[in-house]
Amino acid sequence: MxxxxxxxxxxxxxxxxxxxxxxxxxxxxxxxxxxxxxxxxxxxxxxxxxxxxxxxxxxxxGTLNCSQPANFASNDKLNKFVADNMDELALDISAGKGETLNTVAKLMNVQDSSTFSAKLKSNFSNIYASENVTSSTVIDSIAKYM
Incomplete structure (x- = not known):
């Protein structure tokens, strides 16, 4: 049985x-x-x-018949860079321009950095929602606006 x-x-x-x-x-x-x-x-x-x-x-x-997600933002360089530059990145995002923001755009393979920067500037309060925000939370929030 x-x-x-x-x-x-x-x-x-x-x-x-x-x-x-x-x-x-x-x-x-x-x-x-x-x-x-x-x-x-x-x-x-x-x-x-x-x-x-x-x-x-x-x-x-992106190999073995797999494709990366469109907002793939999980790499060591990006994580380390954002963690090391949280204050500078916050200033750049609030201004909508800057070297730190440009570097993040490059690390995230953003094609149109001016549109990307403008989106982040208009959503600054969502990205840096508190003084105690972590770098991983910032990256996750930024990835939403790619």
Whole structure:
């Protein structure tokens, strides 16, 4: 009886995955297993993606059939720069211009820095919501206006 129940659950899980979404995600499995037209191949691709542990690398680097989010702002240089220059950045954002603000725009791969600076200036009170705001909160707030 146990075997029958386990078999039924396994078949249901496999068949529902075929109807739910044929996209198994990005990662090594999506690169190695090109033909994912069957449930078995989709499960194999998803398992390879899950067990190889490389989706985080693929997403952050834009490789392995992954793409970076549009407002990707999670890099060490940006985090360190903002943490080291919180006061200068606050002054630049409030003025809508400055060397520190330009550097942040470059680190965040902003194409139109003048529009970006104007958006940040008009939202200064949201970015620096309190005197005790952290650099990670500032980065997250800035990323909203990219």
């Amino acid at each position: 146990k075997k029958l129940l386990l078999s039924t659950i396994a078949v249901a899980a496999l068949s529902s995955s075929a109807f739910a979404n044929s996209n198994t995600g990005c990662g090594l499995g999506s690169v190695l297993i090109k033909d994912q037209s069957t449930t078995v191949m989709q499960v194999l691709a998803a398992t390879t993606n899950g067990t190889s542990g490389n989706q985080t690398f693929g997403i952050s680097s």
